[in-house]
Amino acid sequence: MGADRPFGGRVSGARLAMILGDWRRGGSRRGASDLAAAIELHVSDGQLPPGTRLPAERALADALGVSRTLVGSALERLREQGLIASRQGAGSWVTAAGGRGATLAPAARLDLIDFARASPPAVSGFMAAVDAARPMLTPELLEHGYSVRGLPVLRERIAARYTARGLPTTPAQVLVTNGAHHAFALALRALVAPGDRVLVEQPCYPNTPEAIRAAHALAVPVAVDAYAGWDLDGIEAALRQAAPRLAYLVPDFQNPTGLRMSEADRQRLGAVLSRVRTPAVVDETHAELDLEGDPVDGPAPLAAFAGDWAITVGSAAKSFWGGLRLGWIRASEELLDRLVSARWSLDLGSPVLEQLVLAELLADPDPALRARRQEVRGMRDTLAAAVREHCPEWTFQLPSGGLGLWCRLPEPMSTRLSVAAANHGVQLAPGSRFGVHGGLERWLRLPYTQPAARLREAVRRLSLAAASAAGVADGVSSTVDATVT
Template identity: 45%
Template sequence: MATATTTLTARALSAQLGDWRAHSGTLAQALSDRVRLLILDGRITLGARLPAERQLADHEGVSRTTVAAAYARLRELGYLVSRRGSGSVAALPAGDVPAFDIVDRPDLLDFSKATLPALPAVVDAAAAAVQRLPHHLGLAGFDLFGLDELRAALADRYTARGLPTSPDQMLITLGAQHAIALIATALIGRGDRALVENPSYPHALEALTAAGARLVGVPVSADAGWDDDALAQLFPRSAPSLAYLMPDVHNPTGRIMPDEQRARLAALADRHGTRLIVDETMADLAVDGVSRQPMAVHSPRIITVGSVGKSVWGGIRLGWIRADRDTIAELARARPPGDLGSPTLEQLLLLELLPRYDELVGERRAQLRSGEALLRELLAAQLPDWRLPQIEGGLVLWTNLGRPVASELALVARAEGVQIGAGPRFSVDGAFERYVRLPFCYPEPLIRRAVDGLERAWQRLDSGSHRPATSDALVDAVV
């Protein structure tokens, strides 16, 4: 058991709990199940100290008996360990693992990740990259900006899309997540507000929060897209220093922001002094295959992030940042505490792939449309009450369950061998209990296995047969 390194205040825990009362059991069961899911999701880190029972009870407006019963249940299940003088700290029972590490659970299908296997072309590109490598062995191998030829090739792609770009406006990173974290570290001051979509990509939210940002959510829905009125109100009201957006195939809703809305949003951000971080990681996975102009055509202050992690393979740990020259220089200066440059061989591999990139993502889109059709067919047959959105691209369906039980379903599905992403995982404020994110980028046998597991979990949820035997029944009368 790790020593507690962080302490969660009642307020901080409450922000992650969301609407935990939407539950078929007692309040103690509801609270303990939500905390358990937060631990499994990695949103509560192992070894973190939870707030004292009385503090959490006061903040949540429940009796201390309720919190005490919830904590007792978590101890019994192995998710809390109490030590004299240290309070209650997050743990995992023997044999269980959090969502970000399932190596020890070969029976668990991790359907919470939207990832694809490598395209076959990666093998040939890797061999060709090795042939290029001797020309670079005389160099130090530490380069904060990236290889000149790769920066030039990526700059040319932006220019071809209608955004004139020079190589010195590019910086090569260790994937899109590293790019987001680097921007956040360099440009956010502790306590600054950051405007983010709600729902959004969880690890981007974590990077902004880790840099000290206070997140302000703006609604995005699978039906209506981005809320113009909310955007118009939130910029002047919250004065965000940064805004993180995914206008090109939003994760998880699959929406694409219309061009006229992009122009309005860029002008709004400029008017209020907000730097926009535009994440294009999914941009090439639009259903229609259209290469849209980058949002940065609407303002020179926009910072664009991209990668090949979703389109080619996540094992190529490379991404990039496109921005004005001064910002690129500032980001390079901020980089050394975290890393000293991107790997040369992987940059050469990406250079080999870029000439075929449009052809390769065309293959990828065909694969994804086949997977989407299969997932829709299976869900319609086995879980017909779930509402599936029409999407404009991406890897997932932001699925409406029809009732607020996503976190509960995630726990039951885990017992059925399927790990899924419950809606609150993608939320700024613990909302979206009616939603789960379901990927369609897996091979057919795994999609079928996942839907079978979800069907069993849903049936158990309906029947109420999923409750583990604990001492909760003994406290029902007093909670």
């Protein structure tokens, strides 16, 4: 994109203030550089993509509670870096032109360790499944190729997996989707109207509140304590008082905390959902990543207790490979009919070859899933040991599953640590990304989805970045701002 004209959406002052979170790190004397660095971070992180029109200086100053002079100075720094462009009468917008911000892109920084994504590589045996699926593609080539509900063989095997986990399921209760997030978007489209409320956990998967906002609905957060777990009394009160149209819950290795809900709590929550008649999207993306046991022997799915009020969604992304881009919904046949009707306006079904590959992986999933769990368990233990060695002031509860450590930092520094970490070759998602309305500056998610040596190197770099960020906060370093990328 050239810098001569803006295009794309506009972000309001209030929205940008929420995205930036606790952006100050150097006191009033460094306000402009702090603000510029925070905006730069969120451009590199994809929160402010190229073409995004920024709010007017006065509107942003009002939203942040700072002077217009400070905002103007910060924007001038970003213009000098080539990160934004401005034109009288058109305002300012994010541009893809050069600048220090461009050095944060993974393609331009070959040594960059990506700690923003929690996604492992493909499971062993994946190519064998591809080879086995190819002959089954031949008869499909004689058909039209559109399967809005999903191929029967895949739906049968997804249903069989649910039945093995204690939730009797028929293929007619399964709808194949393009990932778990696509499944949630379908539920929002079918069940939620503009202005409706949707109950979500806090902290939560970052794309969840974004999807709710895209549906013009309102997210109602309920706290999940990183150590104590779900506040079921609080959830029940929120369900009664806020009267949400839909709830979104992650009871199996919640992202980002890694917590798992007990079967007793699932039973209680299922009864509450049934009593208040609130449907809940239950995201089981991490359900197969039980690092201390077999998922078949674990707690029964929440739908076993909530009945038709649970809309269970799953995904192949974490258990097999994100590149498959396949997920599914398990719900009542009546609700699936509504979801299919909503789907026609979005897409016409999922790719056939990928469905055949996933069906092969699910024909006998236990060997591949056992290997996946063993691999991830080793990466988890490596990362935990590295954090204890290099960042002993950081605390966490070792999760029994999932793909990340949810670390409590010694001070509110998540955003400025993310800025400093980029300068040390580590890309982070600051804690504010996991908050419905920002915040969470004392928290940081560290995914364990890379080889052991790379995990150890990433934490070593983070320890240096943390010292640098703490030094800036204390007014010790006067050079960090000049080298932030």
